[in-house]
Amino acid sequence: MGQEAGSTRMSIAPASGKLAVLLPGLGAVATTLIGGVEAVKRGLAKPIGSLTQMGTIRLGKRTEHRSPLIRELVPLASLEDLCFGGWDVFPDSAFDSAAHAKVIEPALLEQVRAPLEAIRPMAAVFSPEYVKRLHGTHVKQAPTKRALGEALREDIRRFLKENGCSRAVMVWCASTEIYIERSAVHASLAAFEKGLDENDPAIAPSMIYAWAALKEGVPFANGAPNLTVDVPAIVELARKQRLPIAGKDFKTGQTLMKTVIAPMLKARMLGLVGWFSTNILGNRDGEVLDDPGSFKTKEVSKLSVLEHILQPHLYPDLYGHFDHKVSIHYYRPRGDNKEGWDNIDIAGWLGYPMQIKVNFLCRDSILAAPVALDLALFMDLAARAGLSGIQEWLSFYFKSPMVAEGLYPEHDLFIQLQKLKNTLRHLAGEELITHLGLDYYEH
């Protein structure tokens, strides 16, 4: 096991005071997160799936046997200090919304009824032209997009004050918007703010939330495949405010598997002939994705994964010609359970064909909730450590990680994990790990 020369511990502000976790979209994911945190605080359940709560990190040489919890290595906000709030197009409380989502079992949900009933969403910034299958009523009205943004800023300030929070993070947990391409209005902060005034149609609601958050000094992470913060204008704003941003699209079921199996193929130099992915899901997310506009946004997010992992330019014989198809179907009986079926056609020695089939019977919100929690806590850490702009080390959590101009996104889950852990080691002044292991041959 190899190590580098030690880094020096970076200066990180302590996690003192309460942290507001502001969630646009109080649906299945958000209520599973909130209800789950309340259950964990009461000792009713474990925060499984959360690296910040359960993960350890190996330090030093492997013979030292040092593996503290991550939250013992770096100063993260504790669950006790989180204060949840959010916006939604329906006025239901977090309890009613969770009951409707049917993710948390009734008996457990009943035990966290009080804190969830206390959470009532603020009126959302929303327009049905961006999410065709959704029809909400609990919506802000204002003459311009800038005015909507200012209303959100006012919401944030009021929330912090009323709840006595010292700082906040925002994590987008709302629906997938229609597909929007980068255009002139996204090219600079000036152009963007002019667009806010002029109600530019290329400014989707999620962008207004991001703008408002950053203006208020709040880091923003994007759990949907929407463009949102992945435009120069918002990156510019984040840099200017010295705030972290991250996105996009929580990496949960099928894509999570894809970013594990594709690296295996490349590790072993097995060729890829084709990859067919189909998904069935029956919750609100599925309904929204039944609209071709929203589906395209999701599809683009899901399709890019393989090409970046497999590097066809380096391996034309192996990855130069594969077919990749992704389909998503709204299938009511599945409810919040999401099921993927992947058929992977691979080529081995001499080009001989083989097949891998993966059937993943997963649960959307169960996989997404701990991701949202980790992002909230790590974004807050990043802000306190002075890491601003795109948080590449959090690529681990995203289907379609944001990248700096000129670089490619890293999709390989295991490289992403090493990036995340070495970043934490670096923040804590610990040696980085390379797995060299020269000790084996020194005798």
Add this chain to the structure above:
Amino acid sequence: MGQEAGSTRMSIAPASGKLAVLLPGLGAVATTLIGGVEAVKRGLAKPIGSLTQMGTIRLGKRTEHRSPLIRELVPLASLEDLCFGGWDVFPDSAFDSAAHAKVIEPALLEQVRAPLEAIRPMAAVFSPEYVKRLHGTHVKQAPTKRALGEALREDIRRFLKENGCSRAVMVWCASTEIYIERSAVHASLAAFEKGLDENDPAIAPSMIYAWAALKEGVPFANGAPNLTVDVPAIVELARKQRLPIAGKDFKTGQTLMKTVIAPMLKARMLGLVGWFSTNILGNRDGEVLDDPGSFKTKEVSKLSVLEHILQPHLYPDLYGHFDHKVSIHYYRPRGDNKEGWDNIDIAGWLGYPMQIKVNFLCRDSILAAPVALDLALFMDLAARAGLSGIQEWLSFYFKSPMVAEGLYPEHDLFIQLQKLKNTLRHLAGEELITHLGLDYYEH
């Protein structure tokens, strides 16, 4: 992307002259390897699955865009310089054996008939008490195990001389032997050699091959789950001879997938409740494994994987109580195609259950042949670079990697790959890669 301070290039003897690749077991795997190399040399097929032939390695900072082929970075023997030989309990030529194995298609096989017909196995060291379902006749007779070993040494010397080879490697491609536990006879080289004289039953044929190889200055890699070189006596001999050894059990189908999916679970802190694996295969390997003695050897090799990856001692809530079952069934219709079905029961946020099912329609020899090739070439490289003893950096290729006393085996395919690649970088005097990526936050 982060890097360490540069290493200095190690001194590696050049790969000059012909390399003998000596294979105990001229069955499906060996003939697929040999026939395939001949096909590749003639431009009839690609050496897919082989890191030494097709793999690249990223060097320096990611903005440098340096990704040479591995075989351009370190001096490997070329396919043109390989000279194949072997032993088998049947006297069939490599061509007849390949035809019987039905892995390489008849039309392709016909095109490499000449070189395969020229390869006739030397008589094997074999005893049916170690492989119950196999009954061969092309077998050496001698009064003691030491005498059998000396006969193998004589075979090696003659082969090198007759074929004008400058050096050799041996890769075990024969059957799984019955389960043997480490005992006193394996504890030291002296005890082992006494056991050779006294025909100790705990010395299996594969150990005699390993002993003969190392005595003749030939590195030995073990493709089966047999104990073979994984005993102190042979490690001692390898050290003494300053030769590399490696094992055990080629990591191909189901276990390959397991060492990919289990790291994903741990990366994401998803709990494991149970893992049920079943395999069907119909070749000679399957017949051999139908014997409970041979199956136990294989089962022990396959079962250890999860525990080492998941570290139950660090994560008792996640991995403290999972059930792991592995079954293998001889199913004639499958032939050399091997099929795995895995059912994986996992736990997510709050303990909610999910399932992953993987059906891998793979081909045993197609997956194993490039592994055997890579091992032959990397073992030769290791010998020339002066790396002796257990080659931990080649854990990547094994179901049950050998480890130094007091350390645990690394089963995670992606850590194994990083170990392998950073070792190559180290050998070549290139910087190691840590994926830190601080450039993102320096502005």
Add this chain to the structure above:
Amino acid sequence: MGQEAGSTRMSIAPASGKLAVLLPGLGAVATTLIGGVEAVKRGLAKPIGSLTQMGTIRLGKRTEHRSPLIRELVPLASLEDLCFGGWDVFPDSAFDSAAHAKVIEPALLEQVRAPLEAIRPMAAVFSPEYVKRLHGTHVKQAPTKRALGEALREDIRRFLKENGCSRAVMVWCASTEIYIERSAVHASLAAFEKGLDENDPAIAPSMIYAWAALKEGVPFANGAPNLTVDVPAIVELARKQRLPIAGKDFKTGQTLMKTVIAPMLKARMLGLVGWFSTNILGNRDGEVLDDPGSFKTKEVSKLSVLEHILQPHLYPDLYGHFDHKVSIHYYRPRGDNKEGWDNIDIAGWLGYPMQIKVNFLCRDSILAAPVALDLALFMDLAARAGLSGIQEWLSFYFKSPMVAEGLYPEHDLFIQLQKLKNTLRHLAGEELITHLGLDYYEH
């Protein structure tokens, strides 16, 4: 749609009074049956899976549109008139046993607590040598098997009297016993009763139950693969008593699918090359089957299916050489859920290979309970209609249907169903259905 000349309605005694349903084995299946019937009676759930409760039957020409419920066509006992009782090796009430089995959800179970708590098992006739993995204490003691049988007869008489029942049926819902072959003691009633006196080891506990039932005028259906009533001695007794018997082994998950897919292959003249079936289950049934003796009984029951359906003697080119493997694994995480994975290798036009994979995520007791209910009601009907001996028309419900000497069992689910329905039509004096449909061509 064709019809035969009408039959005349047979004379069937009415279903008046209460019917005792006596169940050896008050485990998961029995309590799911009892709890379910109570839930159905209260309108809390539907008796899905039960032909007697939900099935209709088409009568007359298809243009007549006559499809009454089966229970309107023939006089079946109503659920209100059922009175459940049983024996078990544990003294737990049906409520406690159901709670332990974890099949019925807690909320529903609570609503039927009272009637289930009232059912306490009578002490069982049991010996661990017939079911190795089971260790119960609530067991009858007596010097001879005849004395044990007499004790059961006394139980039956007392139960009928105490509960005011006019008649009874017995349905075996207990564990799979070890494999026993027919021997001399089973050859005649005289030999059998002599064996009862002499404690012949070839008389398993289930046979003692069957003997006792028939002696008391109670029909007996066998839900396990045990030999039980499938021996000449018991058939002789049933004939003598003019009582129906039926067996063996409830056809539920994987075999149910098998008796559907195999007929499809034969219908379409698709060849079978191999069929590999594996099962995972984690309840008491799974534990019992982990014992090789009990597994063999089950395996024999499961293996015979394909040969009888596919008729290799008629189709040697298609079905003369297939491999059939069945394995069952105890896998704790599955609980009462039973999961099957089948790989079916078939041959089409010109012998070209194709594959079918079936993954059945089923629930053992949920599938078995309505089968047990139907058998109870149909056996009672048969008794009242004077159908004695083997009830071939109930083959529909069994993995391994009993047959008359010289005939072969019918395993094809659809022929079984037609047999069942035409028998009901016959009992009711309705025309049989042949699906000829000459009306199409008469113009």
Add this chain to the structure above:
Amino acid sequence: MGQEAGSTRMSIAPASGKLAVLLPGLGAVATTLIGGVEAVKRGLAKPIGSLTQMGTIRLGKRTEHRSPLIRELVPLASLEDLCFGGWDVFPDSAFDSAAHAKVIEPALLEQVRAPLEAIRPMAAVFSPEYVKRLHGTHVKQAPTKRALGEALREDIRRFLKENGCSRAVMVWCASTEIYIERSAVHASLAAFEKGLDENDPAIAPSMIYAWAALKEGVPFANGAPNLTVDVPAIVELARKQRLPIAGKDFKTGQTLMKTVIAPMLKARMLGLVGWFSTNILGNRDGEVLDDPGSFKTKEVSKLSVLEHILQPHLYPDLYGHFDHKVSIHYYRPRGDNKEGWDNIDIAGWLGYPMQIKVNFLCRDSILAAPVALDLALFMDLAARAGLSGIQEWLSFYFKSPMVAEGLYPEHDLFIQLQKLKNTLRHLAGEELITHLGLDYYEH
């Protein structure tokens, strides 16, 4: 085993002379049929999948043990007497087309090269507006659809004469056309023939073939889901000509499984909550179905199956509310291999959920070729037996069987088989079979 009163053997004209088998569409299915028949005639392969070639039929009581081959019971044309011809939009010979389709292996194809090279398609009646993804050049030109029909009639007469055939059958093996609904032009023969003169767009090319065939005294079977003969005008023409017609859409992979599993659910009164079917295929058929117009035709054909089998009006609690989704994806790597993945959500006792997953790795043309062969031979039999109009007894072969007005189609494969076999028994004057089996209870 029950039987009806015996029928009297019907008068059937003998199968003397050569039978022309005329195939619109000389693609993968047709060439697999033709090449296969040639291989079978030479003893190179078995006609697996063909009931006419390999099927037996049980006659009389089961104790009689009479099970002759079907082709021994009724007079079918022999393979030696078949003479294949066809039309296609590409001028390639049947050999070139088969080579392109890659269904028959090269080595086998080479052995039937001569007869396949001799078959050159006649120019097709075709218009790209009915099959959007197909662009052929070997196409007839004429001012009206009637003139195109007359050209086809001339083709038929010439083919019969040149090949010395005594009679012919036509089986549509060409592509799926766009979705067309029944309209006025299809309502009567007079309207239809007026439409031919006026180039009515609702008359698709397949209808012109059917009209030409029937005009020439040639039975017509429709292997695609196109409307074709399923309109009153063509039924009227068939009746008038006293000729059989049949359709539509060869029942091969996924739907074949569906018509087997759905009857099982109904047999056992298991509820259906949802059925999600996805298909991947990579041949010309797949390309054609990538067009939404052609897909709709196929989708309608595939969707109707479940409702007819499950009879929601009789079983509202079980089948009143299920979701049924079917998707088809063009996936190039699959080639002519067609793969289906079905997820079936079912409900058992008390409504408890279970799931069945079926993965069918099938081969489109391998399944379809014997169906086309059987239809050719049975349609010829029907014509000689004087069965005219819709051949309901051949529903067994179709995804979407044609029905008489006022009746519903029978989709259950096993009822279809019984219908077919009892029709054959009826034609041969044998007793029909009801599986009653009263012998069991008569003692």
